[in-house]
Amino acid sequence: MIHDMKPxxxxxxxxxxxxxxYGGISRVVLYTDIETPYPDGKLxxxxxxxxxxxxxxxxxxxxxxxxxxxxxxxxxxxxxxHPDMPSVAFKDLWDTVNxxxxxxxxxxxxxxxxGFYWVKATVIPNIRQGKVxxxxxxRRKPSRAKVEECMKLYPTLL
Amino acid sequence: MPYQFTVSPDFSPDHLSGWYIFNTxxxxxxxxxxxxxxxxxxxxQREAIKRGNVDLIYANPFDAAMLVRExxxxxxxxxxxxxxxxxxxxxxxxxxxxxxxxxxGTKVAVTEDPDVRMMGMIMLEPADLDASNxxxxxxxxxxxxxxxxxxxxxxxxxxxxxxxxxxxxxIKSKLKVLVRSQISVINHSLMIxxxxxxxxxxxxxxxVSMDQDDKGKGVLKSLGFEAWAKVEDxxxxxxxxxxxxxxx
Ligand SMILES: Cc1cc2nc3c(=O)[nH]c(=O)nc-3n(C[C@H](O)[C@H](O)[C@H](O)COP(=O)(O)O)c2cc1C
Numbered sequence: 001m002i003h004d005m006k007p008x009x010x011x012x013x014x015x016x017x018x019x020x021x022y023g024g025i026s027r028v029v030l031y032t033d034i035e036t037p038y039p040d041g042k043l044x045x046x047x048x049x050x051x052x053x054x055x056x057x058x059x060x061x062x063x064x065x066x067x068x069x070x071x072x073x074x075x076x077x078x079x080x081x082h083p084d085m086p087s088v089a090f091k092d093l094w095d096t097v098n099x100x101x102x103x104x105x106x107x108x109x110x111x112x113x114x115g116f117y118w119v120k121a122t123v124i125p126n127i128r129q130g131k132v133x134x135x136x137x138x139r140r141k142p143s144r145a146k147v148e149e150c151m152k153l154y155p156t157l158l
Numbered sequence: 159m160p161y162q163f164t165v166s167p168d169f170s171p172d173h174l175s176g177w178y179i180f181n182t183x184x185x186x187x188x189x190x191x192x193x194x195x196x197x198x199x200x201x202x203q204r205e206a207i208k209r210g211n212v213d214l215i216y217a218n219p220f221d222a223a224m225l226v227r228e229x230x231x232x233x234x235x236x237x238x239x240x241x242x243x244x245x246x247x248x249x250x251x252x253x254x255x256x257x258x259x260x261x262x263g264t265k266v267a268v269t270e271d272p273d274v275r276m277m278g279m280i281m282l283e284p285a286d287l288d289a290s291n292x293x294x295x296x297x298x299x300x301x302x303x304x305x306x307x308x309x310x311x312x313x314x315x316x317x318x319x320x321x322x323x324x325x326x327x328x329i330k331s332k333l334k335v336l337v338r339s340q341i342s343v344i345n346h347s348l349m350i351x352x353x354x355x356x357x358x359x360x361x362x363x364x365x366v367s368m369d370q371d372d373k374g375k376g377v378l379k380s381l382g383f384e385a386w387a388k389v390e391d392x393x394x395x396x397x398x399x400x401x402x403x404x405x406x
């Protein structure tokens with residue numbers, strides 16, 4: 001399940017907007033300018049079913065997102081969708097993995113507290129007995145130079 | 159024909175005799191004749207696998223994909239509480255305190271260990287460093303990686319965390335850790351090949367209960383582990399998928 005964000009969960013001054021997500025969901029998101037740096041040496045890992053519903057998260061994922069594991073499991077992965085991310089990036093992600101290929105890109109993610117964190121994400125289809133059964137994303141620490149490029153590029157794609 | 163057993167060439171030299179003791183134990187328990195062949199390089203071990211000369215292997219995670227997806231190997235067990243982690247270290251006198259401040263042209267000391275090297279290179283990415291803009295120097299052992307860091311011949315060392323922790327206090331006091339990975343789901347595992355696969359359940363059963371008698375416990379001790387834990391097929395598949403995401 002995915003809910004509107006609540007002011008009580010947010011830390012710091014925030015802006016408000018409504019995101020139209022896949023499946024006719026619209027979500028009120030509250031977002032701040034506070035960045036949480038990517039933790040050194042860790043990988044942030046999640047798996048979704050074929051519809052993008054979260055089925056597994058690791059500890060680093062829970063810590064960085066600010067949600068509890070229970071809040072994340074069974075939620076659409078767009079629970080992390082940040083309004084500064086252009087939707088073409090996610091279209092490319094889904095087109096790529098649906099074609100059975102690996103997708104890699106830089107993503108700005110939204111935390112439960114309204115803050116954000118940048119990741120370098122790789123998404124792959126999990127193939128078992130020749131069939132795609134799920135998708136897994138593994139994120140690592142991005143370089144600052146790459147993040148700055150994306151900060152310039154993404155607003156032009158919105 | 160005896161079955162052929164081999165161990166990932168990155169085993170710690172302290173445990174070489176342990177693997178022979180383990181093989182003797184395994185042959186007694188299973189009543190099968192098993193020959194342990196140690197290869198000095200990953201290259202020569204992979205060639206033996208390609209020729210079909212390996213039936214049982216304590217495999218580096220880097221080779222797991224090839225073993226499972228190309229050679230039909232199946233997972234048996236992994237060592238309890240042991241995972242492969244990497245460390246990025248520099249000379250203690252280095253002015254660099256953060257990987258992000260490393261510059262192109264950095265000289266990076268590594269060993270042949272394929273999984274540690276991959277994890278280490280990923281930890282250099284925040285500085286936009288990769289194989290194309292660094293100078294990679296390969297050494298035979300982690301002790302040599304440390305020595306060359308101390309002598310200033312290289313700028314950065316990529317270590318297996320366990321090997322780094324085992325360095326002497328004097329050496330460690332002259333080094334500085336920039337990053338230690340905390341991945342915890344990448345590990346070596348014992349895997350069984352198609353010719354031996356009919357014995358999989360039996361061997362798996364023997365291994366997971368190995369820590370329950372004194373004899374087995376002693377053998378485990380000589381390997382440096384406390385116990386074996388069963389590895390499910392899906393756990394192995396997931397590790398392979400994870401390694402796949404890191405390979406690009
Ligand atoms: C395995 C996997 C991981 C994903 N991780 C993220 C993520 O970290 N952040 C994000 O905004 N979208 C992620 N997505 C994409 C979302 O499913 C979704 O497409 C995106 O948030 C945009 O929302 P929308 O498709 O509802 O428009 C992931 C998708 C998959 C398959």
